[in-house]
Amino acid sequence: MEPAPVLEALPQPTEDSFSVQATQVTAQYDKYASLRSNRAIKEKRQLTWKEMLLGDSIPTEFEAQVADWLDQRDSLRKHRLGASKSASMLLDSVDATMWTGKIAFGSEREEFDLIFDSSSDWLVVDGVECKKCEQSYDPSKSTLSKQVGETTRDANMERPRWSELNGLIKFAVTESACVEDFEFFLIKDQDGLDEPVDGILGLSRNHPHLLTQEKGNRRGPSYMMGLKNAKLISENTFSFFMRPYGKDSAFDFGKPKSSRMRDEEELRWIKLNKDFFWSAYCQGFAIGDLENGWSWGSVKDEAEIVTDNSIYSMFDTGSSQIIIPQHYFAAFLEELYSQMKDKEYELADGYVVSKCYDDFPTVNFLFDGYWVSIDADEYVVDISKTGDRSICVLLFG
Numbered sequence: 001m002e003p004a005p006v007l008e009a010l011p012q013p014t015e016d017s018f019s020v021q022a023t024q025v026t027a028q029y030d031k032y033a034s035l036r037s038n039r040a041i042k043e044k045r046q047l048t049w050k051e052m053l054l055g056d057s058i059p060t061e062f063e064a065q066v067a068d069w070l071d072q073r074d075s076l077r078k079h080r081l082g083a084s085k086s087a088s089m090l091l092d093s094v095d096a097t098m099w100t101g102k103i104a105f106g107s108e109r110e111e112f113d114l115i116f117d118s119s120s121d122w123l124v125v126d127g128v129e130c131k132k133c134e135q136s137y138d139p140s141k142s143t144l145s146k147q148v149g150e151t152t153r154d155a156n157m158e159r160p161r162w163s164e165l166n167g168l169i170k171f172a173v174t175e176s177a178c179v180e181d182f183e184f185f186l187i188k189d190q191d192g193l194d195e196p197v198d199g200i201l202g203l204s205r206n207h208p209h210l211l212t213q214e215k216g217n218r219r220g221p222s223y224m225m226g227l228k229n230a231k232l233i234s235e236n237t238f239s240f241f242m243r244p245y246g247k248d249s250a251f252d253f254g255k256p257k258s259s260r261m262r263d264e265e266e267l268r269w270i271k272l273n274k275d276f277f278w279s280a281y282c283q284g285f286a287i288g289d290l291e292n293g294w295s296w297g298s299v300k301d302e303a304e305i306v307t308d309n310s311i312y313s314m315f316d317t318g319s320s321q322i323i324i325p326q327h328y329f330a331a332f333l334e335e336l337y338s339q340m341k342d343k344e345y346e347l348a349d350g351y352v353v354s355k356c357y358d359d360f361p362t363v364n365f366l367f368d369g370y371w372v373s374i375d376a377d378e379y380v381v382d383i384s385k386t387g388d389r390s391i392c393v394l395l396f397g
Contacts, residue, residue, distance in 0.1 A: 016234045017254030018177040018227070020101035022116070022242070024249065025196055065391045066346050066353045069383060099242070099317060100197060101251055106142025112198035116240075116251055117318040118278055122220035125199035127186035134195045137186065148183070177233075177253070179226035203238060203317070210275035211305075211312070219276065227253055240317055270368045273312075280367050281310035285332070288339045288361035290371060299327045313367075321351075321397040322379070332396070336361065350397050356382060356389035363396075 100113040105125065112125055112135065126133035128140075139145035187199065206219050227233045233254030241250045241260045250260070258264040273279045286293035295309040305312045311325060324332050333352065337343035339361045345354035360376035379395045 017252050017257060018233065019257070020116075020251045020253075022099045022101055022240070022249035022251050023113070023196075025098050025100050025113075062344055062355055062391070063346070065384075066348050069353065069391065070348055098197070099240070099249065099251070101201070103201065105137050105145070106139070107144045108142055110137065110142075112137065113196050114199045114201040115197055115318065116201050116203060117316075118203045119314065119316045119318055120200050120202035121204045121276075122202050123182065123184040123199070123223065124187055124202075125184065126190070127188055129186075129188045130190060132190060133187065133198070135198050139186065144180070177227060179223060179230060179232075182223070182226055183221050185220075204276055205278060207274050207276055209277070210273050210279060224253055268370045270370060278315045280313055280315075281307065282313040283310045283366040283369075285366065286364040286371070287335050290364060292335075292339075293364075293366070294335070296325075296328060299325075302327070313365075321395045322374070323397050329396075336363065336396075345394075352394040352396055353383075354380075354392050354394055356380065356384075356392040360394075 098115050101116055102111045103114050103125075104111050114123075114125065126136040128136045128138040130136055139147065201223060202220060203222075203224065204219060206222065206225075208216055224233075224236060224238050228236045235255050237254060237256060239252040239256045239260070241252065241257075243249045252260070256267075261267060270280055273281070282296070284293050284295040296306055296311045297309065299306050305325070333345075337345070340357055340359050342355065342357060345352055347353075360380050362376065363374045363379065364371045365374070366372075381393045381395060382389050382391075383393050384390045
């Protein structure tokens, strides 16, 4: 008689989750710049008698502040981002929602600051051959790195742009969260990624693009799945704990930490599309009172994006704004300001620049039957030079 098989317990994850400190840095490129509306969305103010007699429009104090802000932004584009304290502060207050975390590479455990981007796929890091990169990784100095591909490719985004070389590596977010033989790309040449950013850690999903499924799925290997397959985390989940600029923020791989939640009982799970991106359909919005709700009307030739009065929406950690489709943007702003006493604002450089009123309402978006609320202090940002709230930007575009 053969001995009865011995049942062995499967190895259990050593941790429920791992955390990485998140750092908010000055945004260096804007992937959604082409989607932000720059159309005129309100009637121009009527000219005074003096202006009509002289033939020139005399800017109001607010209009002058908007023009000054635009001049500063235009000037900054001609210089390296973060070159001065004032430059960094100006951009931080509007664009800086790129979150980086430190990743250790190879046997030398050399650390690099990577953008944790939920709408990118591959792991890419500045390589030693890159002449435009300040800190770069040299695989030849590590016993745990090797090249597996000779072919380079161009990864073209609106910004940045880079060419890459394929390889394998051991890397980690903590001493006990290392993943071996992880495929990545080494940047050989690039434009648009400057210090303190050394690369990107992609966190997109392993599905074809919902709106272009015929192109198939080309997602790179997932670090989160690598941790799960190595039984280093208990569940296939990652979380972002984002706090205001200057306060501690974090990424968590594995089971979400209830200690970071305002109230664990308020946690809701939203049904997502089977998509490359973390996407869902938004069924509508409400300004202030939830009874003041609106669904999204149909738009000619946009059936893929607008379905059953719901719009295709992405949750993206690499975006600094909530982007409203241009077909609805003017009506959305009109409804927003109709809840307030005054409404002096301009659409400038794709941003809603406004006076810093004290009565901005809460904005709510409906996903899978749940309301996601955005309070005023989360979408109204003071961009005045002295911090006196004389001019603000709304993070809607």
